[in-house]
Amino acid sequence: MAKTVSPLRTSKATIDRLPLYFRTLRLAQDEGIDIISSEELGRRLGITPEQIRKDLASFGQFGKKGVGYYVNELKRNVGEILGLNRHWNIAIVGIGHLGVALANYQNFVSLGFNLVALFDQDPNVIGQRVNHVKVEDSKQLARIVEERHIQIGIIAVPAAFAQEVADELVAAGLRGIWNFAPVKLEVPASVRLVNEDLSIGLSSLSYHLTHAEG
């Protein structure tokens, strides 16, 4: 079925769209849809059907001409390309309101991510449990990251402390950082950094409301 994935031949724009495909397919699966056309996928994603056929073709043969894409199969394959079948171990640093909200985020599990550690430096927070995981002292970070084979760290501390935490995560050997602090972090090229910037969604909404007014 699917050919070997060759990310080198795939454009960054296509790779950036893969999580969107995965989410849309997950929602279609929840709705009980078995087969979906590139037209319907395009409508849901705001992308042309031509672009969708081109994107998915670069990863292999997932569709059937004149029928559409099998939702379950395509979702499984896109999930594999995204590496979601690997069960990454993740830790959250900073257990304030944002950290607690993230720790309770149900979709982590369904996406195959294991939340295995929570860190904070506040003695009043250390020892508490969030979503069955105990909050541990940030001073133990390096030891625990190694012991529990943590690959991804989520930064949920205030902006002023984010770079310091990023440095600690890098020193501890983490390979990916998901940053929620509204600040630009410096990390070595070997560490993958994804910034979650809430201003993006809000700016997009602002644009569409502005131009809908005419």
Add this chain to the structure above:
Amino acid sequence: MAKTVSPLRTSKATIDRLPLYFRTLRLAQDEGIDIISSEELGRRLGITPEQIRKDLASFGQFGKKGVGYYVNELKRNVGEILGLNRHWNIAIVGIGHLGVALANYQNFVSLGFNLVALFDQDPNVIGQRVNHVKVEDSKQLARIVEERHIQIGIIAVPAAFAQEVADELVAAGLRGIWNFAPVKLEVPASVRLVNEDLSIGLSSLSYHLTHAEG
């Protein structure tokens, strides 16, 4: 200087990139950069310089050949195109950990959004203050939305309640909804819905870690 914006002639892909341009220009401004080339913008955004020149040209004449873009001027213009100079009034519904984290989000103000109301249905939460704004009873939503000219509603309730809240916001006359609940909402075409799906950032990280392993 900038020509009249004509969103009808602008592709959805270009519009989706505008908040990214704005964020990158904001960070460059924070770093004290006065002039930025399309090459440097491209490097920071992971987009080709050709695409950047094409995107920005569709909105007007912001650059100077052989010099680059003036960061402050370009940021102000992109901000205007995004409607960020309009001071939208926003409300958050659901003051759990996520709602509190959002209410404390500093960038709202710097982006020109005014947080004017917080709603919850829990009597233990109603009356509390978060970031100087008092939490009010969700039953008062329709009245307060009208009185305070609220245009954008943020849904931070659990998935099971999100559609109900969306219906109330629509009935109250809101024009934009920013949804953090991991569920697909149905709203009329006249209301703009932006979904903040945390699985996107994490999936993207997973992809890059998977394919960096080789």
